[in-house]
Amino acid sequence: MxxxxxxxxxxxxxxxxxxxxxxxxxxxxxxxxxxxxxxxxxxxxxxxxxxxxxxxxxxxxxxxxxxxxxxxxxxxxxxxxxxxxPLYNVDLGATDGSLTISSKGNSIETTAGENVVFLPAVGDMGVEEARAAGQVVFVGDGIVAPELGLDAYRGIDVSGKIVMMINGAPEIEDNPASVHLRRNDTKRNFAAERGAIGILRVDPNGRAIQQFTNFARPGRTQVSLGQGYAKPLATALLGKDAAVSMFEDAGQDFDAVVEKVRAGENINFSFPASAVLETGGKAEPIDxxxxxxxxxxxxxxxxxxxxxxxxxxxxxxxxxxxxxxxxxxxxxxxxxxxxxxxxxxxxxxxxxxxxxxxxxxxxxxxxxxxxxxxxxxxxxxxxxxxxxxxxxxxxxxxxxxxxxxxxxxxxxxxxxxxxxxxxxxxxxxxxxxxxxxxxxxxxxxxxxxxxxxxxxxxxxxxxxxEGENLQNFQTFMQTHYHKPSDDMDLPxxxxxxxxxxxxxxxxxxxxxxDPERPTWNEGVVFAKRKPKG
Ligand SMILES: [Zn+2]
Missing domain, CATH: 3.40.630.10 (Zn peptidases)
Structure with a gap:
């Protein structure tokens, strides 16, 4: 008290x-x-x-x-x-950037806050500025889990390229595995390990831009880890309309492709497009x-x-x-x-x-x-x-x-x-x-x-x-979890x-x-595999 x-x-x-x-x-x-x-x-x-x-x-x-x-x-x-x-207090409202897309020789308009938002470089969170310039390649939902028949990068080289991926994941029964695979940082690593230099994420429902803009108000900060990765990856959230026109230029139907990817199909292709993506932000170090x-x-x-x-x-x-x-x-x-x-x-x-x-x-x-x-x-x-x-x-x-x-x-x-x-x-x-x-x-x-x-x-x-302890656990979560009452007065x-x-x-x-070093079981998606080639 x-x-x-x-x-x-x-x-x-x-x-x-x-x-x-x-x-x-x-x-x-x-x-x-x-x-x-x-x-x-x-x-x-x-x-x-x-x-x-x-x-x-x-x-x-x-x-x-x-x-x-x-x-x-x-x-x-x-x-x-x-x-x-190396922790930093990142000013989310101060994250900025630019994106120019040239598709089949025409430029696609992008306006920050309307059909694109720039994300602090994932894991570097705006600590370092990030820049990517290159061809754009579509890689489905960006997930690699061969145990489940998923490999968004099968047969395509993304080294030195910017990958476009849709948010989310197919339905997977194992819930922790599903949450792991749909996470942005998991997907970020799959892309980085394959040499991608930038990421354009697309929300197929078209709501993510507004949600992020509402969240990242000026002055809103977030504690983030800097220097977490070998190099920053320029990342932006691209509006659905801009993605749809890039799909059209590639002779593809956006909604049809999304549906197939959601059903677990591995679909990837190169766009007849290149992009220049730059992101930057403001961050203060924390001890x-x-x-x-x-x-x-x-x-x-x-x-x-x-x-x-x-x-x-x-x-x-x-x-x-x-x-x-x-x-x-x-x-x-x-x-x-x-x-x-x-x-x-x-x-x-x-x-x-x-x-x-x-x-x-x-x-x-x-x-x-x-x-x-x-x-x-x-x-x-x-x-x-x-x-x-x-x-x-x-x-x-x-x-x-x-x-x-x-x-x-x-x-x-x-x-x-x-x-x-x-x-x-x-x-x-x-x-x-x-x-x-x-x-x-x-x-x-x-x-x-x-x-x-x-x-x-x-x-x-x-x-x-076990037994009534499930209810006891839930009661604790509702009554004391992340509350001042999680203190020495608890029994x-x-x-x-x-x-x-x-x-x-x-x-x-x-x-x-143990003479044997620990191993993952056969068929588990958490096992880390270095990409081939
Ligand atoms: Zn906690």
Whole structure:
């Protein structure tokens, strides 16, 4: 119960209290449940102001985690345990650009905000200006998933060219896979890997331009990851009318082609057209980093391979609803102070045992709440820490306010990680539950997904939802998820948190010590394939 105006002085007082508590509390002699609780109590304290990315509360949280690593025999994986993440505050309203299209020798008029909008270069989000000039090639919906018979690029060379693709995807039964394939960043990677230099996206319903214009008002900002990709890809959303005239010049019927693509047909062709697309924007850098520790592997042949254990440390900060009576701090006790505390203690256990043959990297991540951005940077740059990632285990918001009678590892059905997970769950007498809510696509909604995008088999551990716990989970989502009431007043079951920690340490150790490196199962769309040729 604290509002913004008194936050600063309260923070200083509570910090002092927190530090003295730290000095008298002996974290290593207390039982595991008490240790987990003490970490959550610190991280979810009002003094940390909701641990927003770029805010002082995140820095306090980071210092706490780094201090714990240091006392637990976990070495820094980057100087002072900080792996810097190049985040920027992008001014969406300031994104600008130009597009000229020459089709069969005639020019097609484009007007910003009417039949074209310029997108900050995806992943670079306007940090760098992007330019593309070349022939335009149609590549259907831009999806590559040979397991499902989909290959938008079959038989066509797009290197040095601008690709046009329609938004969306064919109906696919596996919901997480479907969400993965229809994402703009997934499609962006398919195009970039094949050498495309620019992307024109078309919404076949013709509404996307208006929607984006409404959203990207002047002054509206978005936290984005810069330097995420090797090079920026100039990207624009093209109005349906302009696309239709380009189709006509190519002797094609836009609506008929869209219908076939939606039905899963692979259709691509070159337009008798070339385009020049330039985009640019305004962005301010934000100070941000992941807190990374390393427990080197003991096996000389395997220690170059790393199991990455992650949980996001950030949360959504504070609000100011104008009412001094209300609680304005999003403490994020479950989301995700609890997940962070679990990976801290699991890493300590692994370091203490000293029996991991592969290396274990433990990372408390920034900017999950801004779009899994700290994870994206770590997953793409793990090589800069000196290791190759072979698996990711992620914990985000275990809902431990109802009895833990089963445990979920989202993604277990996709990879060889299912076996070590089931073994670790059995060790603590928990039923390893299959994904009970595939319609929520949780497998693509937390930090592990960034590792999946890099082709790394991953698991997202979550509290089970068996029987009436499904209703309990839904009640939590409605009542406390991303609300100031996600705080230490919740009836968090610390014994279950300890059990979760034991399972996590055991699982990571099993993966680290398996003679076989983790693999995706046959026929899974998440496996990363380098394009041929
Ligand atoms: Zn959250």
């Amino acid at each position: 604290i509002n913004r105006t008194i936050l600063r002085s309260a923070a200083v007082l509570a910090m002092a209290a927190g530090l003295s508590a730290c000095a008298s509390f002996s974290p290593f002699s207390a039982s595991l449940d008490k240790r987990v609780k003490s970490h959550v109590a610190y991280l979810a304290d009002d003094a940390l102001g909701g641990r927003d990315t770029g805010a002082q509360g995140y820095e306090l949280a980071s210092d706490y985690v780094a201090g714990f690593y240091a006392r637990s025999g976990i070495a820094p994986a980057a100087p002072e345990y900080r792996h810097n993440v 941000a980093w992941n807190v990374v520790g390393v427990i080197p592997g003991t096996d000389p042949a395997l220690k170059g391979e790393a199991i990455v254990l992650t949980a996001h440390l950030d949360h959504v900060g504070t609000r100011d609803d104008g009412n001094p009576e209300t609680d304005d701090i999003y403490n994020g006790a479950l989301d995700n102070a609890t997940g962070t505390a679990i990976i801290m203690e699991a890493a300590r256990k692994i370091a203490e045992a000293g029996e991991n043959r592969r290396t274990v990297i433990v990372a408390a991540l920034t900017a999950e709440e801004k779009g899994l951005l700290g994870a994206a940077h770590l997953a793409r740059n793990i090589g800069s820490l000196g290791y190759e990632a072979v698996a990711n285990v992620n914990i985000d918001m275990p809902v431990l306010v109802y009895p833990l009678n089963s445990i979920i590892a989202f993604g277990m059905e996709y990879s060889s990680l299912e076996a070590p997970f089931k073994a670790a769950a059995a060790e603590v007498d928990l039923y390893a539950s299959p994904d009970p809510v595939p319609q929520m696509s949780l497998f693509v909604r937390s930090d592990h997904y960034r590792f999946v995008q890099e082709g790394i088999p991953s698991l997202f551990l979550f509290s089970g939802m 968090i079951n610390w014994k279950d948190a300890a059990k979760f920690t034991t399972l996590t340490a055991d699982l990571v150790t099993r993966i680290a010590n």
